[in-house]
Amino acid sequence: MERAMADRRYKQWKSAIPVLYDWFTNHSLVWPSLSCRWGQQLEQATQKYRQRCYISEQTDGSCPSTLIVVTCNVVKPRVAAAERIAQFDEEERSPFVKKWRTIIHPGEVNRIRELPQNCKIVATHTDGPDVLIWDVENQHNRPPCFGAPASRPDLALTGHQDTAEFALAMCPAEPFVLSGGKDKAVVLWSIHDHISSLADRGAVRSSDIPTVQARGIFQGHSDTVEDVQFCPSSTQEFCSVGDDSCLILWDARTGSAPALKVEKAHDADLHCVDWNANDVNLILTGSADNTVRMFDRRNLTSGGVASPIHIFRGHSAAVLCVQWSPHKPSVFGSSAEDGFLNIWDYGKIGRQEGHAGTGSSNSSPGLFFRHAGHRGRVVDFHWNALDPWTIASVSDDGETSVRGGSLQVWRVTDLLCRPEEDVLAELDGLKSHDISSDIAIE
Numbered sequence: 001m002e003r004a005m006a007d008r009r010y011k012q013w014k015s016a017i018p019v020l021y022d023w024f025t026n027h028s029l030v031w032p033s034l035s036c037r038w039g040q041q042l043e044q045a046t047q048k049y050r051q052r053c054y055i056s057e058q059t060d061g062s063c064p065s066t067l068i069v070v071t072c073n074v075v076k077p078r079v080a081a082a083e084r085i086a087q088f089d090e091e092e093r094s095p096f097v098k099k100w101r102t103i104i105h106p107g108e109v110n111r112i113r114e115l116p117q118n119c120k121i122v123a124t125h126t127d128g129p130d131v132l133i134w135d136v137e138n139q140h141n142r143p144p145c146f147g148a149p150a151s152r153p154d155l156a157l158t159g160h161q162d163t164a165e166f167a168l169a170m171c172p173a174e175p176f177v178l179s180g181g182k183d184k185a186v187v188l189w190s191i192h193d194h195i196s197s198l199a200d201r202g203a204v205r206s207s208d209i210p211t212v213q214a215r216g217i218f219q220g221h222s223d224t225v226e227d228v229q230f231c232p233s234s235t236q237e238f239c240s241v242g243d244d245s246c247l248i249l250w251d252a253r254t255g256s257a258p259a260l261k262v263e264k265a266h267d268a269d270l271h272c273v274d275w276n277a278n279d280v281n282l283i284l285t286g287s288a289d290n291t292v293r294m295f296d297r298r299n300l301t302s303g304g305v306a307s308p309i310h311i312f313r314g315h316s317a318a319v320l321c322v323q324w325s326p327h328k329p330s331v332f333g334s335s336a337e338d339g340f341l342n343i344w345d346y347g348k349i350g351r352q353e354g355h356a357g358t359g360s361s362n363s364s365p366g367l368f369f370r371h372a373g374h375r376g377r378v379v380d381f382h383w384n385a386l387d388p389w390t391i392a393s394v395s396d397d398g399e400t401s402v403r404g405g406s407l408q409v410w411r412v413t414d415l416l417c418r419p420e421e422d423v424l425a426e427l428d429g430l431k432s433h434d435i436s437s438d439i440a441i442e
Contacts, residue, residue, distance in 0.1 A: 006339070006375075009372060010372065010373075010375065013372040013373060014086060014373075015086075017085055017086040018082035018083060018085065018086055019082075019413070020369075020412070020413060020416075021085060021410055021411060021412065021413055022077055022078065022080065022389075022411045022412065022413045022414060023074070023075045023077075023079075023080045023085060023390075023409075023410065023411045024085045024086075024088075024373070024408070024409075024410040024411075025085075025088065025094045025096045025097065025408065025409050025410070026088050026090060026094060026373065026406055026407075026408050027070075027093055027094035027096075027097040027406065027407040027408070027409075028089075028090065028091050028092055028093055028094075028403045028406055029055075029057060029394075029403065029404055029405040029406055029407060030057065030403065030404050031057040031058050031059050031060075031065075031404040031405060032057070032058045032376075032379075032394075032395075032396035032397070032398055032404045032405035033055045033056050033057055033058065033379075033380075033394040033395075033396075033405045033407060034056055034058055034108075034109065034110050034111070034379050034380060034394070034396070035054075035055070035056050035109065035110065035111050035112040035379070035380045035394070036053060036054065036055045036056075036112070036380050036381065036382055036392045036393065036394045036407060037053070037054045037112050037113065037114050037122070037382050037392075038051060038052070038053055038054075038114075038119075038382050038384050038385065038386075038392060039051065039052030039053060039054055039069070039114060039119045039120070039122075039136075040052050040119045040120065041386050042071065047075060047076055047079045048073050048074060048075045048076055048079070049073075049074055049076065049387075050071055050072070050073055050074075051071070051072050051074060051384070051386070052069055052070070052071060052072075052100070052119075053069075053070050053071075053072050053097075053392055053407075053409075054067065054068070054069055054070075054112045054114065054122055054136075055068050055070060055112075055394060055407055056068065056105070056108075056109030056110075056112060056124075057109075057144075057404075057405075058108055058109065058396075058404075059144075062146060063144045063145065063146050064104045064105065064144045064145075064146075064148055064150065065104075065105050065107065065108050065109055066102050066103060066104055066105055066109070066144050067102075067103040067105045067109050067112065067122075067124060067134065067136075068099060068101070068102050068103070069099075069100045069101040069102075069103075069136050070097050070098060070099050070100055070407075071097070071098045071100045072096060072097055072392075072409055073096045073097075073098075074096070074384075074387065074390065074409060075096075077411065077414060078414070090375070090403070090406075091403055094407075094409075096409070097407065097409070101136060101139065101141045102141055102142055102143065102144060103134060103136070103139045103142060103151045104142045104144055104148055104149070104150050104151045105124065105126065105132075105150060105151070106126060106128075106132070106150035106151075106153070107126035107127045107128055107150075108126055108127045108165075109124050109125075109126060110124075110125045110126060110127070110165045110166055111124065111125040111165070111166050111167075111168045112124055113168050113169060113170045113177075114170065115170050115175060115191075115195075116170055116171075116172045117174075117175050117195070118175075118195060120135060120136055120137050121133065121134065121135050121136070121154075121195065121198065122134050122136060123157075123168060123170065123177055124168075125164055125165055125166060125167075125168045125179070126165075127163060127165060128163060128164075129158070129159075129160035129161065129162060129163060129164055129181065129183075130156045130157060130158055130160070130164075131156070131157040131164065131168065131177060131179050131189070132153040132155070132156055132157075133153060133154050133155035133156070133157065133177075133191060133194075133198075134153055134154055135154045135198040138154070138198070139151055152209060153209055154198050154209075154210070155191065155194055155198070155209070155210050155211070155212055156209045156210070156211045156212070157177060157179070157187075157189045157191070157211070157212050157214075158211050158212070158213060158214070159179075159185075159187040159189070159213065159214030159217055160179065160181045160183050160185065160187055161183040161185070162181055162182040162183035163181055163182045164179050164180065164181025164182070164183075164187075165181065165182075166180075166226055166227065167179055167180030167181065167186075167225045167226055167227045167228045167240065168180075168228065169227075169228045169229050169230055169238070170230075171230045171235055172230065172232055172277070173234075173235050174190070174192065174235045175190065175191045175192045175195055176188060176189065176190050176191075176192075176215075176230070176235060177189045177190075177191060178228045178229075178230060178238055179228065180221075180224075180225025180226070180227070180228045180240050180242070181224065181225060182224045184219065184221040184222060184223060184224065184225060184242070185217050185218065185219055185221075185225070186217075186218040186219075186220075186221075186225055186228055186238070186240045186248075186250065187214050187216070187217050187218070188214065188215045188216040188217075188218070188238075188252060189212050189213075189214055189215050190212075190215050191212060194210070194212060215252075216252050216256060217256060218240075218250050218252075218256045218257075218258075219256060219257070220246075220248050220250075220257065220258040220261055221240065221242045221244050221246060221248065222244045222246075223242050223243035223244035223269075224242055224243045225240050225241070225242045226241055226242050226243060226269065226270060226271050226272070227240065227241050227270070227271065227272045227273045228240045228241075228273070229273050229274055229275045229283075230275065231275055231280060232275055232276070232277040232280055233280045236251060236252040236253045237249070237250065237251050237252075237259075238250050238252075239273055239275065239283060240273070241265065241270035241271070241272070241273045241285055242269070242270060243269040243270070244269075245263070245264050245265060245266055245267070245268065245269065245270060245287075246261060246262060246263055246264075246265060246270070247261075247262040247265035247270065247273070247283070247285055247295070247300075247306065248260070248261045248262070249261075249297065249300070258302075260297075260300055260301070260302050261302050261303070262295075262300055262301075262302070262303075262304075262306040263302075263303050263304055263305070264304065264305040264306065265285055265287075265293065265295070265306045265308075266285065266287035266288075266289050266291065266293060267287070267289040268287050268288035268289040268318075269287060269288045270285055270286070270287050270288075271286050271287060271288060271318060271319060271320055271321075272284075272285065272286040272319065272320060272321050272322045273285050273286075273322070274322050274323050274324050274332070275324075276324045276329065277324065277326065278324075278329035279329050280297075281296050281297050281298055282294060282295070282296060282297075282309075282324075283295045283296075283297060284322045284323075284324065284332055284334075285322070286319030286320065286321065286322040286334055286336075287318070287319055288318040288319075289318075290313070290315045290316060290317060290318060290319065290336070291311050291312060291313055291315070291319065292311075292312040292314075292315075292319055292322055292332075292334045292344070293306075293308040293310070293311050293312070294308055294309045294310050294312070294346060295308050295309065296309050309346075310346060310349060310365075310366070312334070312344055312346075312364070312365075312366055312367070313364055314334075314340075314342050314344070314364035314367045314370075315334065315336040315338050315340060315342065316336075316338045317336050317337035317338035317377070318336060318337045319334050319335070319336045320335055320336055320337060320377065320378065320379050320380070321333075321334065321335045321378070321379070321380050321381060322334045323381065323382070323383060325383055326383055326385045327383075327388040327389070328345075328388075330345050330346050330347035330348075331343065331344065331345045331347075332344055332346075333381060333383065333391065335378035335379070335380070335381050335393065336377070336378065337377040338377075339372065339374050339375065339376060339377060339378060339395070340370050340371065340372055340378065341370070341371040341374070341378050341381055341391070341393050342364075342367055342369070342370050342371075343367075343368060343369040343370075343371070343412070344366045344367055344368070345366055345368055346366050348365075348366055348368060349365045349366045350365070368416065369412055369416060371391075371393065371408075371410065373408050373410070374393065374395035374397065374406060374408065375395065375397045375406070376395045376396045376397035376398065376405070377395060377396050378393055378394070378395050379394060379395060379396055380393070380394050381393035381394070387411070388417075389411050389412045389414070389417055390409070390410070390411040391409070391410055391411070392407065392408070392409050393407075393408050393410075394406065394407050394408075395408075
């Protein structure tokens, strides 16, 4: 019954693509991908642009796990024909996505983060205690054959005493790296002194992997740290969440103890956190209790149950990723094990505005779009900072499809994003078109 409902939902979503999206492409993956990130933009053309994107492929051991660099040809806004973007085969690879380089990763690739100061340098989390740093331009392209030795990372960041799988962040202002793991610790590194030498080392590679010791180790969680994030306006302030249901704020200037510890931020494990770059008082958290919560750090107090500004209820399973939009301060996305990637605007809460997208509901204030294109849990997504409303998202489809996963690159139609008066004026000119009310703007 559940599978039949999911299939009906997917068919409804697919029929609505020409209405809901300005552009969409689906790229089938043999193996699940647990992380995706946008990289550098390569070139601009009249109707499209080319941009790097980093994804992972998580294998069953029959071949190595890999860090893959692909080149995406992204069609610019208002260029793609509506009837064309819905014509895709779920089992095929997209002609808009081309594999550029494959790096054989020493173990699983659980998380990828690009260095803001140089997006050719990425950090990865694996099934071990070290954070690995890669200069992708200087890594060799390697076919992922069974038994092939792993590629050699350019740096290894040491300091964790146990596996660190998911919690990983890069500082927007300085080349600092932040991590969390099963040792319940949050670890901070500076790679400032190593970045300029990465390219030089790439020319002459040795068997020894240079290591960087931790700048600081911060203790305060009582269970696994699941996610970390820097304060956008400070190199010394950051936050973390974990399986202990805690949200902790840290300040490296005051020592290694928590600056503020909220004992019960959610009713279950916390999986993800993000800090608003446009309003540094706002922090988002996502949890296994299926909700996203928004906190104002000025109203947080140590201990007890936190009082969020708002609880966003729009998922039916654990929330895996939350991320603020880099273009509009009130907008953010959340993805979950229910297969949805929701886009929210907390500025709409309390206003009588409808929602768009398959399965949207007036019972979820602030929700205005639901991306339902993935057939499995949506494990990660990334807003494109260079192209407003364009998102890359990846899923683990292993339980619901013959393929392992999918990468989707998509842009919401600007009819949902532009000022209401502009949209109404344009819709007046389209009255002769037959747009079904159950999938259009409600």
